[in-house]
Amino acid sequence: MKVLVTVTDVAVVDDEFEIDGLDVDERYLTYELNEWDDYAVEEAVQIAEDVTDVEVVTVTVGPERSEEVIRKALAKGADRAVRVWDDAIAERDLLDAETKAELLAAVAREEEPDLILSGVQSGDDSFAATGVTLAEKLGDEWAAVVNQLDLDQDEGLASVHRELEGGVDELTDVELPAVLTIQTGINEPRYASLRGIRQAQNKPLDVKSLEELGLDGSALESPLRWTATYEPESEGEATVFEGAPDETAGELAGVLRDEGVGQ
Numbered sequence: 001m002k003v004l005v006t007v008t009d010v011a012v013v014d015d016e017f018e019i020d021g022l023d024v025d026e027r028y029l030t031y032e033l034n035e036w037d038d039y040a041v042e043e044a045v046q047i048a049e050d051v052t053d054v055e056v057v058t059v060t061v062g063p064e065r066s067e068e069v070i071r072k073a074l075a076k077g078a079d080r081a082v083r084v085w086d087d088a089i090a091e092r093d094l095l096d097a098e099t100k101a102e103l104l105a106a107v108a109r110e111e112e113p114d115l116i117l118s119g120v121q122s123g124d125d126s127f128a129a130t131g132v133t134l135a136e137k138l139g140d141e142w143a144a145v146v147n148q149l150d151l152d153q154d155e156g157l158a159s160v161h162r163e164l165e166g167g168v169d170e171l172t173d174v175e176l177p178a179v180l181t182i183q184t185g186i187n188e189p190r191y192a193s194l195r196g197i198r199q200a201q202n203k204p205l206d207v208k209s210l211e212e213l214g215l216d217g218s219a220l221e222s223p224l225r226w227t228a229t230y231e232p233e234s235e236g237e238a239t240v241f242e243g244a245p246d247e248t249a250g251e252l253a254g255v256l257r258d259e260g261v262g263q
Helices: 035-050 064-075 097-111 130-138 194-200 245-258
Strands: 002-006 009-013 029-033 055-061 080-084 115-119 141-152 157-163 169-175 178-182 205-208
Touching (some): 002 035, 029 064, 055 064, 055 097, 064 194, 064 205, 115 130, 130 178, 141 169, 157 178
Parallel strands (some): 002 055, 002 115, 055 080, 141 178
Antiparallel strands (some): 009 029, 141 157
16 A cells, blocks of 8 residues: 655744745745644554555655755654656746645556545645645545544545534545645654654655656646735734733733723
């Protein structure tokens, strides 16, 4: 059995930053494994621990910088990784969900996984559509916002709990092959052990270009354009009360009375 996990790195912006054109200046950015993808990786690794003969493969659309995050996923138990990138992709200002899904689908067709796990969304773009778009392109069954997963390999079924609006949980069976988008809280992501970190350096990480995936520039065409980047204006300022609890509580009560709270 093969489980393919989509992984991305997300930018974390410093409290104070500057914008350079359409981008936040790189001096103010650090990158980390997307939170939702971390849970997807953990779910895949747990499947590999519970089911015999399971290979976990991660796939990332990203520049060389993203290999640090990919190695973190490998250190947590993934077996190997694929990174998709070339000059044509690098020239794009924006990779929307449709474009990412097209690139990921090309990898999935080569890998032929039984199950694809994707984070519900990324912490930066937050499109929350890549996983289900990927399923549509592959013609696979899918379930979104999965917060519990029970896999029956013999029956070829994934029994999933889905988190719906209003706090409602849906229980449904999804036939494999399938794409599931994983919600935070489905498990407790592990820390990478020192041994895992060392092993990750020797695990295969293949880089694929558009041409190697049988794609051309048309795969990057999108109606979406990134036109501007700006820092939103703050609508208010926080007030910090300093001092002993009884003093600050009295000051807070006074502010609340002035604002009409509780009247």
